[in-house]
Amino acid sequence: MAKNALFIMCDQLRWDYLSCTGHPHLRTPNIDRLARRGVLFDRCYVQSPICGPSRMSFYTGRYVSSHGSTWNNVPLKVGEMTLGDHLRPLGVRTALCGKTHMTADAEGMRRLGLAPDSEIGVRVAECGFEPYERDDGLHPDGGRYARNRNYDDYMRAKGWNDDNPWDDVANSAEDDDGTLLSGWFMENADKPARADAEDSETPYIVRRAIDFMREAGDEPWCLHLSLIKPHWPYIVPAPYHDMYPPETHRPVVRTEAERENAHPVFAAFMEERVSRAFARDEVRTRVIGAYMGLIRQIDDEMGALLDFLDERGLSETTLIVFTSDHGDYLGDHWMGEKELFHDPSARVPLIVVDPSPDADATRGQTSDALVEAIDLVPTFLDHFGGPEVSHILEGHSLLPVLHGRMRKVRDVAVSEYDYSMRDVRRRLGVPVRDAKLTMVFDGRWKYVFAEGFRPMLHDLETDPDELVDLATSPDHSQELARMEGLFFEWTRRTSQRTTISDEKIAARDPRVAEAAAGILIGYWSPSELEDTVPDDATDPRAGNPDTPQS
Structure with a gap:
């Protein structure tokens, strides 16, 4: 049988909200089942703590400052090779079912004469994937994001005649009088969505992925199943909406000292509307219950997916990856959303299951290797027997770890964030080109370079919750200088000579x-x-x- 790959990505799933990564109350038996079959990489960091640039790094195997898509809706420039570009010459059908957050370089396509509806134009516009069904999961009535008309049709066939069933049914509740209660408002997070559980977003897109695998036949394929939850709107259908009362929630991680001594950029992010909302206990309580319910629903659907793979014999030939594009602060560190580099935001779960006998010795193990999102493209390429193209890819294949031939992947993990489009930049008076943050983490010390400001420094060995910034401590000047040196070394890498x-x-x-x-x-x-x-x-x-x- 042909080799295959299943690349599963959640959206905004924290690394510590699975039972296999230590959550004390949230049971995820099917994701745990994956971890028993493969290796759980416990220290995986994304290349940017926000959807678009993070995903572009996942799909290109390159750092954000290399591929240039630095924020949501900043186009990935024509010419950047993606996963599909690497796998297609090997005869591997590379398809998408779900979200990419890709914005096409329309100007570059026009310059090169690429028609958006041509075969090549579609691949460029869809981040190198064949779009079996693209669903970015954001379809508010404002119209900025493209609607998934297939889902609209599906919901109408189920009897929902709403103009926007994504907004009004899957992501809204209703009161006893039938008044719509939008999931955009967090006060409604504890209420059940109007949609039946089987008709909500996660089960729908998983079923579409199964449809693809049924239709694919014997040709080699790599399917990107990209779920759009537990990303906001924070609302979930029954019975998941009330499974997790407040006593099951993780306690908030924050101190008053963080606010009193905050780095200027950190302090500005704490003043964002979403951060001020999550500073309130009633917001956290309502949202976290729904967030946990969304994850439990994902786990149930992972069970159905794994059963399908087992029944079809595909588990014996399919490399499976389970991960997330970034995390969610949920009120930790006085923050909502993501965007900075504390572990709740920049650290993600990563499970890799290699079906080959070479990986038998490591099944069920947890690796403490420092890995990055950019390691996945080289891993897929390695799985399908492709060439090593280190002048293009900046990550490393993880198969040597799975095969027990290597324990250490890299010395430091790097993540970048461009906050030029945020109101934080305006309030701080920072020029657009200087609104840059870069994290360098060596497994113990987490250093953040902030253009125009002092750096930040955390020691995760003595302060695993990252509550104390040591950058201004004279006792830690030596570590600060060492980490600055590692950052400078990383900036000197060769990243743009990709043609030879x-x-x-x-x-x-x-x-x-x-x-x-x-x-x-x-x-x-x-x-x-x-x-x-x-x-x-x-x-x-x-x-x-x-x-x-x-």
Whole structure:
């Protein structure tokens, strides 16, 4: 049977909201089932703590400052290779079922004459995926996001005649008088959505993924099943809406000292509307109950999905990845949403299941290797027997860890955030080009470079909750300087030379290449040229950058 890959991504799922990652009350037996089959990577960090740029790093295998899609709806430029571009030459059908948050580079496509409805144009516009069913999960009446008309039709066939069933049915409740109670308002988070559980977003998109796998036949495929929950609106259908009362919620992680001594950028984010909302206990209580219910629903659907794979024999050939694009503060550190680099925001769950016998020895293990979202594209490429293209991909395949050949993947994890489009930038008076934050984490020390401000520094060994910023402590100046050095080292990486590999450059003999091109710089006579060019240079064009190479 052909090899396959199933790339499952949740949206806004915190790393610590699964039973296999330590939540004391939220049971996720089916996701735990995945962890028993593979390896749970306990220290995985995303390349940006917000949807769009994070996903573009997942899909390109490159850091945010390399691919350039620095915030939501900033287009991924034409020419950036994505997962589908790497797998398609290997004969692997690479499809999407769910969300990408991709914004196409329409201007670049016009410049190159790529029609949006052409085969190549669709791939470029859909982040390299064949869009089996794209559903970004945001369809408010404002109309900024494209509606999933398939879901509209499905809900109407179920008897819902609302103009926008995503907004009015799947993400709204109603009171005893039939008045709509929008899930956008967090006061309604404890109420059941109008949709039946089986008709809500998660079961619907999982069923569509199963449809794809049924139709795919024997050809190799990589399916990106990208769920749109537990991302807001925080509302969930019965019976999930009241499964988790306040006594099952994790206690909030924050101190008054954080607010009193906050870094200027951190302090500004604490004043955002969503942060001020989550500072209120009644908001946390209502939202977290729904958030946990959404995760429990995801887990139930993962059970149905795994059963399907087992029944079809696909579990024996399919590499499975389960992860999230970022986390959710849920009131920790006086924050709502995501966007900064505390673990509730930038750390995500990652489970990788390799069906091959080579991975038998590590099944059920938890790895403490420091890994990043950009490691997934190289892992998929490795699974399908593709070439190593380290001049393009900045991540590393995780298969050597799964096969027990390697324990350490990297020395530091890096995450970037461009806050230029946030009101925080305006209130701080920061120029657009300077609204940048970069996290460097070495497994103990978490350093954040903030352009125009002092840095931040946390010691997660003595302060695992990241409550004390040590950047201004004279006793930690040495660690601060060391982490600054690691950041500077990372900034000096080569990331834009993606058209020729280091290996091709190393194999190139500049003497032969220049002579073959008729460029004779510094020679005194023909005899000197004969002495310089080796006799065994049978093809003097080898390595010439002016000669087309595959």
